[in-house]
Structure formats: structure tokens, C-alpha cells
Amino acid sequence: MDEPRWLTDEQQYAWRQFIEVLVRVPAALEAQLQRDAGLTHMGYLVLMTLSERPDRRLAMSKLARRACASLSRLSHVVARLEERGWVRRERDAEDGRVQIAVLTDEGLDKVVASAPGHAEAVQQLIFDRLTSAQMRQLAKLAEALLDKPVEVDRPRAGTKTDRA
Incomplete structure (x- = not known):
């Protein structure tokens, strides 16, 4: 049997810091949305995703992928949003x-009214704490971790918006 690949002290520190971010930031966003908008974070993601569509419509399976949710979880969220009159299914x-x-x-x-408070929470939790260079590095790290290709409309290195 192969020997386990244990984390180095530096990796252990980075991992624990990352885990803390993964726990604390979503909890803070959930609390803000619940308090200020009466929405769960997933509910907000659903409303926001639909609001960005020109016709405000999306197949449930595609919506589940975009919200990073199982179809079952999405169905429960959409049912709650339907009860409030914010979404309907066809x-x-x-x-x-x-x-x-x-x-x-x-x-x-609802999403238009909720967006300013949510954006402010994201600013305070994330972007107010980072320099422009750190923000760009955060995007690159997320892309690497998600194995996601770089978006075509992302500013290219050396453009005015890319300089710190």
C-alpha cells in the first residue's frame, strides 16, 4: 500500500484558512439575506440567475447546474419561491x-430590492479586504480550483482595468 501524502505544515495552514473561508463567508451571506430580504442564499441565487436571462426563464436542469444544486434541492427551493409568488414553473x-x-x-x-444589500455584504466580506492584485489572484485561484476555462470577456493582462 502506498504511503499517504500528508500535508506539509504550509499546506495544512493554507487548507485550514481556506476551510474557514468556506464556512464563514457562506454563513455570513446566508444570515444577511435572511435578515434583510427573507431569502436563503440558494433562493437568491435562483432569483438572480433567472433575472439575468433576457426572457427570465430557464430549464430546471440548467438552473440546477448554474446554482450548483441537485435537481431535488432546486425543486424544494423553487417550490418555496413559488409559494411567495416570485417564480412559477411551466x-x-x-x-x-x-x-x-x-x-x-x-x-x-424582490431580487432588485435584495441585490444592493447582498452586494454590500460581498464587498465587506471579500473585496474590501483585498487589493486589486489580490482580487485578480483570487479569480485565478478559483478558476484553477474549479478547472474552469477563462471567460472570453474577462479583461486581458495589460489592459487598463487590469492594472492595480
Whole structure:
């Protein structure tokens, strides 16, 4: 049997700091949204994702992927949002097996009203604590950890918006 690859002291420190971020930041965002908007963080992500679509509609399976949620969890979240009149579900006209989540006018009003407080919380928790260079490094680290390709519309190195 191969010997385990134990973490070095430096790796252990980095890992524990990262874990603390993974626990504390989502908890703080959840608390802010619950307190100020009566929304869960997942509920806000659903409303926000739908609000960014030109027609405010998205198949539940695609919405689940974008919200990083299982279809089951998303269904429960959407059911709660439906009860409040912020989302409704429809069958896809072309494929009746596909369920579409639709952001209602009331749901759009809710996300628009909730967004400033959420943005301020993100600013305070993350970006107020980082330099411009650290912010760019954070984006690069997240891309590496998520194995996500760099977005085409991301500013390129050397452009005015990229300089600290």
C-alpha cells in the first residue's frame, strides 16, 4: 500500500484558512439575506440567475447546474419561491418533459430590492479586504480550483482595468 501524502505544515495552514473561508463567508451571506430580504442564499441565487436571462426563464436542469444544486434541492427551493409568488414553473412547449422556471414580475422586484444589500455584504466580506492584485489572484485561484476555462470577456493582462 502506498504511503499517504500528508500535508506539509504550509499546506495544512493554507487548507485550514481556506476551510474557514468556506464556512464563514457562506454563513455570513446566508444570515444577511435572511435578515434583510427573507431569502436563503440558494433562493437568491435562483432569483438572480433567472433575472439575468433576457426572457427570465430557464430549464430546471440548467438552473440546477448554474446554482450548483441537485435537481431535488432546486425543486424544494423553487417550490418555496413559488409559494411567495416570485417564480412559477411551466412545461416546455417543445418538450413537455422539461420543466421551466420563470421569474415573475414580483420575483424580479424582490431580487432588485435584495441585490444592493447582498452586494454590500460581498464587498465587506471579500473585496474590501483585498487589493486589486489580490482580487485578480483570487479569480485565478478559483478558476484553477474549479478547472474552469477563462471567460472570453474577462479583461486581458495589460489592459487598463487590469492594472492595480
